[in-house]
Amino acid sequence: MVTTQRTKEICQIIRLKSTQVFLVAGSCLVTVMVTLLCIGFMTRYEVENEVANVADVDYWKDKVATSQKIWYDKGIDELNEALRPTDFTYPKNVRIFVLQGIDGRDLAGLRFPNRDTSRGNTNFIWDRFPHLARLENSCSQQFPCEVARVSRAFWSGIPLDKVPESQEDCGRAFNATQTSISILRQAQLAGLRTGFVTTQRITGFTGAALGNTNGNFECNERMPRSAIESGCQDIAHQLISGETGKSLNVLIGGGRQMLSSLVPNTKYDPVDELLCESNDGRNLLKDWRTQKLRESKVNPIIFDLIQRSDELDSLNASSFDYLMGVMANGDLSGNSKAPSLKLMVEKSLQVLNKYKQGYLLIVEQFIPSGVDKREQLQLLNDTLVNLHKDQETLTLVLMTSAIYPKASLDVSEETETISLLPEIFNEPESEIQKRMYQMPSESLLFAQGLKSPIFHGVRKETFLAHAVSHVLSRSRTQT
Incomplete structure (x- = not known):
């Protein structure tokens, strides 16, 4: 009897353990199946959405000629770069380089030095930037088309035809533009450090x-008497005393003769x-220094104010909160000892x-007429x-022709030129080239770094x- 009871107990124990083993085995099997299904779904998603490992990008190497393979290999490297997954992180810094006086036509021609195509093309660094946008030149459809208004459209984000015209009555001008601020001021209000170099x-x-x-x-010399009597200030005064100018951590360029009435006139x-040329006895450079001294209390x-290239070269700039450099009486191209870009x-x-x-750093490089563009x-x-x-930086290179001809309201320069092609091609070749060059051209915007993919397509200024x-x-x- 005891033996029978013992046997029953053993059987119950074995049955219980068998059930446990079955449950564990079943759980493992379900886990494996779920894992396989997930892998299958992920693989299909990657194939359908082209986010597979870039190392998988290939071509039919055995189908192309040996002479083709070297070029296909280079092309696949570029394709791998293009297929790299997009980073959703935003940049901490933005650097914008503006080249005034170069457009797409110039750039295409200047890649080949001395028109000798046998030497190959020059690979400028921006040609390797992964993204490119074209900015329309709406000057071909707007009237009037002043360079000053084009700059405000670029940097304030207001359409060219909505940019307020200059007013001699400073009260009216202020009321019309008080809500319009540039991206430089926006960056300052957001707590970013800012700089402008030109x-x-x-x-x-x-x-x-x-x-x-x-x-x-730019200075008082050519201001109308009515504007002066109404209390208007010239650009030089506004730049030094205005909130945007005072908040700039870096301001370097030319223009000493607009800021001071007595400037050294050297060879x-x-x-x-x-x-x-300012003629009211001003010294805005001294005013800037005095302003910073008051702030430092x-x-x-x-802070420092410099006016020579050797001063800039020897400067331990990383220790400064504010730096102002006025390196020429006029443009830097007029000073043979001006510092390099x-x-x-x-x-x-x-x-x-x-x-x-x-x-936010904005750098402007202006190409005067007669200067070697290449x-x-x-x-x-x-x-x-x-x-x-810098992995945290977005770098932009903007190339614009800086040619803004005045056009008619109802037809663009390009449309007008095309409609007159028969007459135009009967003109001397030199006149044809001049006319084509003076047509408004779109600006090129090259982008590299975090969030550079947003710069693509044809856009407004x-x-x-x-x-x-x-x-x-x-x-x-995110900071």
Whole structure:
């Protein structure tokens, strides 16, 4: 009897353990099946959405000729780069390089030095940027088309035909534009460090638009009496005393004769008689220094004002909060001892990187008439090549012809030229080339870095300001 009872107990134990084993085995089997299904779904998703490992990108190597293979190999490298998954991170910094005086036609021709195609083309660094957008030149459809208004359209994001015209009555001008601020001011209000570097005058069209100034007069010399009597200030005064100008961590360029009435007139840096010359006894450079001294008593800051290339070269810029450099009486092209673009950009970035809080740097390189364009392209190329490779930075290169002819309201210059082709091609070749060159051309915008994919397609001039504003606003939420 005892034996029978013991046998029953053993059988129950064995039955229980068998059930447990079955449950464990069943669970393992279900896990394996679920895992296989997930792998299958993921594989299908990757194939359908083209996010497979870039190492899988290939071609029929055994189907192409040996002479083709070397070129296909290079092309597949580019394709691998294009298929790399998009990073959803926003950049901490934005650098914009603006080349005034070069358009797509110039760039295409200047890739081949001395028109000798046998030497091969020059691979400028921006040609390797992964993304490109074209910005329309709406000057071909707007009237009037002033360069000052084009700059404001670029940097404020307001359509060209909506940019307020300059008013001699400063009260009216202020009321019309008080809600319009440039992306530079937007960046400052968001807590970013900001800088503007130009080979032109800091009071030029770009500087005036970025500084949110009113009017078109760089200094007092050519201002109408009515404007002066109504209390108007010229661009130089507004740039130094305005909130945008005062908040700039870096401001480097030319234009000393607009900022001071008494400037040294030397052989290597003469006064440019074609430009405005202040004659009211001003010294805005001294005013800037005094302003920073007052500020330092409230909030300790390190700042400097420099006016020579050797001063800039020897500067330990990474220790400065603010740096102002006025390196020529007029444009930097008029000063044979002006610093190089590369040096100005390097020192500017040292200042902007001081606190690692994010920055917006805008660099303008202006090409005067008669200057070797290919040489200027090479200067920009060398500057970009030597920049520190920063994974947190979006780099943009904007190339624009800086040609804004006045056109009629109802027809664009391009449309008008096409309609007159029979008559045009009966003109001398030199006249045809001149007419084609003066046609408004679209600007090219090359992009590299975080969020560069948003710069694509054909866009309005205003797209640049809108896109940069979006990127910077989102960048601050991630720091």
